[in-house]
Every structure is written in structure tokens, then in C-alpha cells.
Amino acid sequence: MAYSTAAAPSTRIPRLQIPWPAGGGRSLRRIERWLESEREQLPLWLPVMLGLGIAIWFVSPDPRAWRTAILAATGLGLGAAAIDGRTRLARAVATGALAVAIGVALAWWHAERAAAPVLAHPAVVRFAGVVEQAEPLTARGLVRLTIRPDAGLGLPTRIRVNVDAANVGDTIAPSDRVRPSARLLPPPEAAVPGAYDYARVAWFAGIGATGRAFGPLSVSKSGSEGGAALRDRLTRHITAQLEGSAGGIAAALATGDEGAISQADAEAMRRAGLAHLLSVSGLHITAAVGATMLVVLRLLALWPWLALRVRLPLVAAMAGAAAAIGYTWLTGNQIPTIRSCVAALMVLAAMAMGRQAITLRLVAGGALVVLIGWPDALVGPSFQLSFAAIVSIVAFHEHPRIASLFAAKEDTRVRRVARELLSLLVTGLLVEAALMPIAIYHFHRAGIYGAFANIVAIPLTTFVIMPLEAFALLMDAAGLGAPFWWMTGKAMALLLWIARSVAALPGSAMALATVPASAFALCVGGGLWLALWQSSVRWLGGVPLVAGCLWMAFTPAPDILITGDGRHLAVRTRDGLAVLRDRSGDYVRNMLRETGGGQDDPMLVSDRPEAQCTRDACAIALVRGGRHWRLLATRSAYPLPWEMLRQACAHADIVVSDRRLPARCRPRWLRLDLGVLRRTGGVSIALASQRVVTVRTPEDAHPWVTPPHATPAQTIRYRDVSANPGTRRTHAASFARNPGLLGRGF
Incomplete structure (x- = not known):
């Protein structure tokens, strides 16, 4: 039999080759050479692309948009791989596009997996359940309980209520059974555009109702002990040794419980740029791991037989890992702490393998782990602040010129200390600059002197306060901790003095x-481009970064802010913000002040010369953009004379009310009554540009916007007490007697 020696025809499918134009081919070859020079940096963009997909899910309105994003990104990735997967550009585009598609799908899946019913409407109920978490808020005289109600009550699966500490009677621990009577509300959405959206946070936490318990609380002790019980006992022990905010900060460092810190001192820490010291994060995990490794390494080195036969740094790293895990467990397994623990474990693993401990690749790996496990963390300030800080620090010190400038040299002690102080100051200024856009976007404020305050506060906390507190707790076992607690108190007093002085x-x-999300996105994109590339192309990131910062800085503040229930309103006057209702609570006033960009406590509209008010309504005259605007707002629950209200509406440009207004109330431009506000949520208005921004959009179908509802099977009913008719007539008469609300005086 004869055999043919001819080669069998190849079954390999040829790749699609695109005949690029000559100029385009040169540009593609130039990009290919650039990517080849940056090949070590390309993996750093994988978590960025995954995060981009997650962000697309959060900003896109509905499932149709989410499916479109997934299909478009997948198609782009597969198309790039099919055109020419051998080039680095095609592989980078394919990998990045598929990561974006995975990010969108991951966020969608995580939100659906967190699905739980939300309370349909406010209700007063009495129910029984098991405590999952107890957080004492000592400074406010409250205890915050997260409770899982018994089945069959028609309530959400998880409820969070505040209880007066005086009504608790005994210490509450997880697994205890309680029977509270409480007024419950659905988790509130953002009150005005740019405010804190608790409804979104509660959705991913599985919390379907919040409220306030009243009356004595019936508690049945479970008898079980766990990390939460240990944490509670440790918190009470620390606050018993140190009074006031000093004890609260000491407890926050040890257990993560910030409830004993007074609001004034917490605000001072925020204004001084030291608030990061209050939440257990990378700084505290690093201090715990470093101290554990140092102690273990020094103690084991005293045993020569062991030191000659065992790699003591590896044993110390294992002890440090155990300390990181134990500290995370003790402080309540909060997501920021878990994130810091994961990063610490990755650093220890790199050290054990003899690799460089802290690199951008390690940071990217930690970000990837967090985004896969908790995609919703991306849109929270904690994730953004922590990773922005660490990325800016590592990228800055990896630069060859910076590395050579601050590298250890054979210098005198004075020059060495000066170089280290300069490194700390420059790094602090860089971190403050990197965190400023994030702080402005989320909190509407940023500290200016934070870098200088942190130069003293961070070493004081890491090398003085935390070791002293650890020694005090250790010596308390033998009853000898009093001297260490005294020294800890003095160090805490110094820290509080720094915070109060800088804040003043x-x-x-x-x-x-409130600044536009697009401006914030430009800042983030430009900052990442600057940090993650090494060639001169990185400086192109300065263009969107500067553009975003300028956009944020020159975004005009809104002239009118209206909460979603229509009850509260803030108007920008010549002298600052003024609120509508005389009895607005501290929370509402602070929220309106922050989102409105105010520095001082808001004034009252009724005290302003440009406003005319009765007990039922206010008419406010404003001048913006060369035009006179007339605003009418109701501010009581009493009915107003129909004909007079109709005339007042006709003379107004904008009418705001927390009730449904009659159809014949027709202002010249905008009517925001209860019916409209239920569809839009809170509203901000810029009069010069006539720009109206709402919390809700009609097409928004995120699960926390349209959640499944739970209706309580039984509620506590109170007899409605009607108002005095004479009072109603008096209020109506006061409205009628003020012609400024109706006619030319308006």
C-alpha cells in the first residue's frame, strides 16, 4: 500500500485581517509599541474595567439598559479577539470589554441576590424577634438594634431600630429575643439630590425598615456568647476607664464602636481630616499586624535552637495574619475592615514568598477581590477613599525619581529625620489632593489642613495611643492597668486638642x-490614568482631572432645595441658606446645609426681608439671572382658603407644598405638590439656568427604587386627634390678612 507524503490540509480557521489605511496602520503600530512598553501595567486595569461595569449598572436606569451594556461589551470583546487576537491592543480591548460585561452582570446578580421585602408604608407595630447586632450609641443615649422578626408577622426580614438606653434595662447582645413597640418607616431615599441614599445601602444590607422603639423593651437573654458579646463587654470596659470622647475614640480603635464619641468631637475630627482614625481600616490593621510580628519575632529570636532551624519571619507573618483575622472578627467584620484584612493578608503572603510586599499589582488584586465579593462597595465613599489613598501613595513612591529622592542613604541623623518628615508631608499633601474630589462629591466638603494634622496624628495614634491602650488592656488582667490608662487618656487628650484646634x-x-456625577467621573478617570501608566502618556490624564476639578469648583449651588415629602425647603439668600420651617430638626438642617454648600447653620425664611410669612405659608421674592422669581410654599397642615390660594398660585412662579394642591393652583412655571414630589423625590432648582434636578427619574428600575413590599399583619392604632377648628380659622384669617402673599406686595 502506498502512502502519500503530501501534508494534510490545515483545518485552522484563518483570522480576519482588516486592511487598515496607511496612516491608521502607523498609528496602530505606535499604540502597539506603547502597550508593549507598558505591558507590566496592563493587569492593573482589570479591576478598573470590572469597576467600570459595576458603575455602568448603577447609573443605567433599567434591565433593558443593563442587557444592552452586557451585550455591547461582550460583542466588543469578542470582535476585538476575532479581528486579530495576536496583537496586544486587541487582547487588551477584548479583556477590558469582557471585564466590563462581567462587572455589569456581577452588580445585577448581587443586587438580585440581596432582594428582601421592604416595608410598604409607615406603621406602628409591636413584634418579637432575635437581635442580630447591637450598637450602643452612648453619646446620644441610644442603642441601635438590628432585629430579625419572627416569621408570619408580615414584616421585612431585617429591621433596624433605635432604642432609648434608659428603656433597655440590661445589656442586649446578639441572639437575645426582644419584643419592641416601634414606629417603622421604609428605608429613606436621598432627601434631596446629592444627599445620602440610605435606601440603596439598606437594600444591600437586607434592611427593610428603620424606626424608633418606645416604651420599656422586653428582653429574653439567650445565654450564648460570641464575638459581638465580647466586643460589647470590651467597649463598656474601655469607656469605663476613659470618660467622654477619649473613651469613645479608644473604643473605636479596639472594637470599631464609635457610639461614645460626641457629635461635636466627631465633627471636629472630620473637619481636621482625622475622621479616618475613627473607623477601623488599613491603618489599624497595619498597626496590629506590625506590632504582633515585632513581638513574635523578638520573642522567638531569644530561642537559639528555634532561630537556627525555622524561618522566624515566616512564623511572624503567620502570627500577623492571625492577628489581622482576629482583629477583623473582634471589630464586627465590617466591609472596610474585611477589605483591609484582605490587603494585609496579601502583603504577608508576598513577604512569605520573598516578593516585594507593597506594589500596585497587590493593590489591584485586593480591589479585584473586594469588587467580586461586594460590588456595591464601589459606589460607597469608604472603598473610594481607601483605594484612592493607597493607589496614590504606591504610585507616587514607585516613581524612579521619588524612589531615589526618599531612599535610605548614609546620612547624618538630622538629614535622615528631615528626609523622612519631608516624605511624610509630601505624601500627606498628595493623599489630601487625591481624596479631595471624593470627599467633595460624597460629603460636600473637604479639609484643607488635614495633611499637616495627620503628620502628628497618625504617628501619635499608631506608635503611642494604640500600644498604650493594648498594654492597658493586657495589664488589666492583673489589675495593674491604671497607669497605662492614665497615659492613654493624656495621649487621647492631645489627639482631641489637635482635632479641635485644626477644626477651629x-x-x-x-x-x-452637590456636584455633577460626570465631573466626578472625569476626576476619577484622570487620576487613574495618571497613576497606572509609567510612560509620559500618563500626563494626558491631567486633562480630564483638571477639567473635572474645575467643573466641580465652578458648579453653581442650587437656589432652592426641596425634600421629597415637601415639608422642608431651603432657599439661597444673599446671606446664606434659609429654611422654611422654624422647627426643622438638626438632621434636616445639616443635610440641607451640606448639599446646599453652606458653611453656617441655616437661617429662617420668616426672618428674611425678602420673605413674607404667616403661620401657614411663605412668599419669597428672589432675583436670579436678571429676573424676578416668586416662590410660594405652605408650611403647616391647616387648610387654606381656596380662592385666596388660587390667586396666590397665579402670582407665583413656583409653588411648593407637602399636600395635594387643587388643579386650579397654576403657577407660572413649576408646581411641586405632594403628588408631583412622590414621583420625583427631592428636587434642587438653579433659577438662573432653570435647571431642575430630581432624586428619582421615571425610568429608574433599580431594585431599591421598586422593591417588593411587606405589609404588617397587625398594627397599633392611635385615635386621631383633630385640630381645634378655631385655630384653623385663625390660621386662615392670618393668610387672608396678609395681602403680600397675593398681590403686588409679593
């Missing part, structure tokens, strides 16, 4: 109103 400086905090 003129211009300690820069306040800005």
Missing part, C-alpha cells in the same frame, strides 16, 4: 454644593 482654624473645611 479659618477655612478648615471647604464646602461645596
Whole structure:
């Protein structure tokens, strides 16, 4: 039999080759050479692309948009791989596009997996359940309980209520059974555009109702002990040794419980740029791991037989890992702490393998782990602040010139200390600059002197306060901790003095109103481009970064802010913000002040010369953009004379009310009554540009916007007490007697 020696025909499918134009081919070859020079940096963009997909899910309105994003990104990735997967550009585009598609799908899946019913409407109920978490808020005289109600009550699966500490009677621990009577509300959405959206946070936490318990609380002790019980006992022990905010900060460092810190001192820490010291994060995990490794390494080195036969740094790293895990467990397994613990474990693993401990690749790996496990963390300030800080620090010190400038040299002690102080100051200024856009976007303010305050506060906390507190707790076992607690108290007093002094400086905090999300996205994109590339192309990131910062800085503050229930309103006057209702609570006033970009406590509209008010309504005259605007707002629950209200509406440009207004109330431009506000949520208005921004959009179908509802099977009913008719007539008469609300005086 004869065999043919001819080669069998190839079954390999040829790749699609695109005949690029000559100029385009040169550009593609130039990009290919650039990517080849940056090949070590390309993996750093994988978590960025995954995060981009997650962000697309959060900003896109509905499932149709989410499916479109997934299909478009997948198609782009597969198309790039099919055209020419051998080039680095095609592989980079394919990998990045598929990561974006995975990010969108991951966020969608995570939100659906967190699905739980939400309370349909406010209700007063009495129910029984098991405590999952107890957080004492000592400074406010409250205890915050997260409760899982018994089945069959028609309530959400998880409820969070505040209880007066005086009504608790005994210490509450997880697994205890309680029977509270409480007024419950659905988790509130953002009150005005740019405010804190608790409804979104509660959705991913599985919390379907919040409220306030009243009356004595019936508690049945479970008898079980766990980390939460240990944490509670440790918190009470620390606050018993140190009074006031000093004890609260000490407890926060040890257990993560910030409830004993007074609101004034917490605000001072925020204004001074030291608030990061209060939440257990990378700084505290690093201190715990470093101290554990140092102690273990020194103790084991005293045993020569062991030191000659065992790699003591590896044993110390294992002890440090155990300390990181134990500290995370003790402080309540909060997501920021878990994130810091994961990063610490990755650093220890790199050290054990003899690799460089802290690199951008390690940071990217930690970000990837967090985004896969908790995609919703991306849109929270904690994730953004922590990773922005660490990325800016590592990228800055990896630069060859910076590395050579601050590298260890054979210098005198004075020059070495000066070089280290300069490194700390420059790094602090860089971190403050990197965190400022994030702080402005989320909190509407940013500290100016934070870098200088942190130069003293961070070493004081890491090398003085935390070791002293650890020694005090250790010596308490033998009853000898009093001297260490005294020294800890003095160090805490110094830390609080720094915070209060810096916060009292003129211009300690820069306040800005709500800024556009697009401006914030430009800042983030430009910052990442600067940090993650190494060639001169990185400087192109300065263009979107500067553009985003300028956009944020020059975004005009809104002239009118209206909460979603229509009850509260803030107007920007010549002298600052003024609120509508005389009895607005501290929370509402602070929220309106922050989102409106105000520095001082808001004034009252009724005290302003440009306003005319009765007990039922206010008419406010404003001048913006060369035009006179007339605003009418109701501010009581009493009915107003129909004909007079109709005439007042006709003379107004904008009418705001927390009730449904009659159809014949027709202002010249905008009517925002209860019916409209239920569809739009809170509203901000810029009069000069006639720009109206709402919390809700009609097409928004995110699960926390349209959640499944739970209706309580039984509620506690109170007899409605009607108002005095004479009072109603008096209020109506006061409205009628003020012609300024109706006619030319308006």
C-alpha cells in the first residue's frame, strides 16, 4: 500500500485581517509599541474595567439598559479577539470589554441576590424577634438594634431600630429575643439630590425598615456568647476607664464602636481630616499586624535552637495574619475592615514568598477581590477613599525619581529625620489632593489642613495611643492597668486638642454644593490614568482631572432645595441658606446645609426681608439671572382658603407644598405638590439656568427604587386627634390678612 507524503490540509480557521489605511496602520503600530512598553501595567486595569461595569449598572436606569451594556461589551470583546487576537491592543480591548460585561452582570446578580421585602408604608407595630447586632450609641443615649422578626408577622426580614438606653434595662447582645413597640418607616431615599441614599445601602444590607422603639423593651437573654458579646463587654470596659470622647475614640480603635464619641468631637475630627482614625481600616490593621510580628519575632529570636532551624519571619507573618483575622472578627467584620484584612493578608503572603510586599499589582488584586465579593462597595465613599489613598501613595513612591529622592542613604541623623518628615508631608499633601474630589462629591466638603494634622496624628495614634491602650488592656488582667490608662487618656487628650484646634482654624473645611456625577467621573478617570501608566502618556490624564476639578469648583449651588415629602425647603439668600420651617430638626438642617454648600447653620425664611410669612405659608421674592422669581410654599397642615390660594398660585412662579394642591393652583412655571414630589423625590432648582434636578427619574428600575413590599399583619392604632377648628380659622384669617402673599406686595 502506498502512502502519500503530501501534508494534510490545515483545518485552522484563518483570522480576519482588516486592511487598515496607511496612516491608521502607523498609528496602530505606535499604540502597539506603547502597550508593549507598558505591558507590566496592563493587569492593573482589570479591576478598573470590572469597576467600570459595576458603575455602568448603577447609573443605567433599567434591565433593558443593563442587557444592552452586557451585550455591547461582550460583542466588543469578542470582535476585538476575532479581528486579530495576536496583537496586544486587541487582547487588551477584548479583556477590558469582557471585564466590563462581567462587572455589569456581577452588580445585577448581587443586587438580585440581596432582594428582601421592604416595608410598604409607615406603621406602628409591636413584634418579637432575635437581635442580630447591637450598637450602643452612648453619646446620644441610644442603642441601635438590628432585629430579625419572627416569621408570619408580615414584616421585612431585617429591621433596624433605635432604642432609648434608659428603656433597655440590661445589656442586649446578639441572639437575645426582644419584643419592641416601634414606629417603622421604609428605608429613606436621598432627601434631596446629592444627599445620602440610605435606601440603596439598606437594600444591600437586607434592611427593610428603620424606626424608633418606645416604651420599656422586653428582653429574653439567650445565654450564648460570641464575638459581638465580647466586643460589647470590651467597649463598656474601655469607656469605663476613659470618660467622654477619649473613651469613645479608644473604643473605636479596639472594637470599631464609635457610639461614645460626641457629635461635636466627631465633627471636629472630620473637619481636621482625622475622621479616618475613627473607623477601623488599613491603618489599624497595619498597626496590629506590625506590632504582633515585632513581638513574635523578638520573642522567638531569644530561642537559639528555634532561630537556627525555622524561618522566624515566616512564623511572624503567620502570627500577623492571625492577628489581622482576629482583629477583623473582634471589630464586627465590617466591609472596610474585611477589605483591609484582605490587603494585609496579601502583603504577608508576598513577604512569605520573598516578593516585594507593597506594589500596585497587590493593590489591584485586593480591589479585584473586594469588587467580586461586594460590588456595591464601589459606589460607597469608604472603598473610594481607601483605594484612592493607597493607589496614590504606591504610585507616587514607585516613581524612579521619588524612589531615589526618599531612599535610605548614609546620612547624618538630622538629614535622615528631615528626609523622612519631608516624605511624610509630601505624601500627606498628595493623599489630601487625591481624596479631595471624593470627599467633595460624597460629603460636600473637604479639609484643607488635614495633611499637616495627620503628620502628628497618625504617628501619635499608631506608635503611642494604640500600644498604650493594648498594654492597658493586657495589664488589666492583673489589675495593674491604671497607669497605662492614665497615659492613654493624656495621649487621647492631645489627639482631641489637635482635632479641635485644626477644626477651629479659618477655612478648615471647604464646602461645596452637590456636584455633577460626570465631573466626578472625569476626576476619577484622570487620576487613574495618571497613576497606572509609567510612560509620559500618563500626563494626558491631567486633562480630564483638571477639567473635572474645575467643573466641580465652578458648579453653581442650587437656589432652592426641596425634600421629597415637601415639608422642608431651603432657599439661597444673599446671606446664606434659609429654611422654611422654624422647627426643622438638626438632621434636616445639616443635610440641607451640606448639599446646599453652606458653611453656617441655616437661617429662617420668616426672618428674611425678602420673605413674607404667616403661620401657614411663605412668599419669597428672589432675583436670579436678571429676573424676578416668586416662590410660594405652605408650611403647616391647616387648610387654606381656596380662592385666596388660587390667586396666590397665579402670582407665583413656583409653588411648593407637602399636600395635594387643587388643579386650579397654576403657577407660572413649576408646581411641586405632594403628588408631583412622590414621583420625583427631592428636587434642587438653579433659577438662573432653570435647571431642575430630581432624586428619582421615571425610568429608574433599580431594585431599591421598586422593591417588593411587606405589609404588617397587625398594627397599633392611635385615635386621631383633630385640630381645634378655631385655630384653623385663625390660621386662615392670618393668610387672608396678609395681602403680600397675593398681590403686588409679593
